[in-house]
Amino acid sequence: MIIVEHLCKTFRRTQALDDVSFRVPEGELFGVIGPDGAGKTTLFRILITLMLADSGSASIFGLDVVKDYKRIRTMIGYMPGRFSLYHDLSVEENLRFYASIFGVTVEDNYDLIRDIYSHIEPFRTRLAGQLSGGMKQKLALSCALIHAPRLLVLDEPTTGVDAVSRTEFWKMLKNLQKRGITIIVSTPYMDEAGLCDRVALMQKGKLLSIDEPARIVQNFNRRLWAVRADDKYLLLQALRSFPGVESVNAFGDSVHITMTADALDEKQLVDFLTPQVNGEVVVASIQPNIEDCFLRLLQRS
Numbered sequence: 001m002i003i004v005e006h007l008c009k010t011f012r013r014t015q016a017l018d019d020v021s022f023r024v025p026e027g028e029l030f031g032v033i034g035p036d037g038a039g040k041t042t043l044f045r046i047l048i049t050l051m052l053a054d055s056g057s058a059s060i061f062g063l064d065v066v067k068d069y070k071r072i073r074t075m076i077g078y079m080p081g082r083f084s085l086y087h088d089l090s091v092e093e094n095l096r097f098y099a100s101i102f103g104v105t106v107e108d109n110y111d112l113i114r115d116i117y118s119h120i121e122p123f124r125t126r127l128a129g130q131l132s133g134g135m136k137q138k139l140a141l142s143c144a145l146i147h148a149p150r151l152l153v154l155d156e157p158t159t160g161v162d163a164v165s166r167t168e169f170w171k172m173l174k175n176l177q178k179r180g181i182t183i184i185v186s187t188p189y190m191d192e193a194g195l196c197d198r199v200a201l202m203q204k205g206k207l208l209s210i211d212e213p214a215r216i217v218q219n220f221n222r223r224l225w226a227v228r229a230d231d232k233y234l235l236l237q238a239l240r241s242f243p244g245v246e247s248v249n250a251f252g253d254s255v256h257i258t259m260t261a262d263a264l265d266e267k268q269l270v271d272f273l274t275p276q277v278n279g280e281v282v283v284a285s286i287q288p289n290i291e292d293c294f295l296r297l298l299q300r301s
Contacts, residue, residue, distance in 0.1 A: 005021050007046060020207055029196050033186070
């Protein structure tokens with residue numbers, strides 16, 4: 001459904017996209033994972049025909065995103081990262097307005113948005129600008145779906161939304177996928193990567209890896225340890241000076257490390273750290289997650 005080949009885009013001295021290529025088959029939930037500034041929004045704006053690439057090509061449904069932009073726009077639903085609906089229109093007015101743009105009515109495709117819109121329908125007369133973050137998210141998704149698109153493009157849809165709303169949103173995406181809608185979604189949250197069929201890990205305009213989340217984790221070729229102490233700052237400083245340490249990364253209340261020799265004398269490490277962090281040190285061997293893999297790919301690149 002989506003074919004991207006060697007896309008490049010530069011803004012003055014910033015390389016937003018650097019030779020990006022990938023393919024997304026029909027019916028897949030494809031994630032683009034990376035921090036702010038990775039190039040996700042630029043990529044999406046080119047795909048939905050709002051921006052021209054400097055070089056390379058992209059096609060959707062076999063249609064070129066430059067030559068056939070008018071036809072493509074009728075086939076996709078787009079939800080930008082920033083809430084872009086009309087704040088001074090009510091929930092219902094926004095939905096009916098977006099339906100009218102595509103020449104349909106809310107009743108025509110209500111079955112498609114029922115599970116999503118039912119959460120906010122009791123507030124249909126409320127102004128969109130007065131909705132909570134989670135309700136705005138549901139309204140924006142309803143508006144993106146009201147014309148029954150074949151492809152849904154979502155740019156960081158869960159940024160700034162509470163954990164419960166994030167979980168609900170991804171359940172909605174899974175249900176939409178079961179209806180045959182292809183979905184491409186970007187997110188800065190590494191924990192959401194595991195909810196996608198495949199993910200592209202992206203940083204500074206480059207794709208570092210494209211694969212199923214489980215396979216990316218399986219390809220982590222180092223043993224990993226989590227180290228904990230009361231003073232995390234002192235722990236980080238001390239770990240960076242421990243002989244044989246390859247990588248040191250803070251994760252929540254612990255620090256994840258790998259060793260150049262892929263082996264670790266845990267007692268030796270505890271004895272080394274204890275006098276420097278002024279307290280108890282706990283070391284445990286752990287399994288990597290997608291964020292560990294992303295950081296390792298960054299170090300390699």
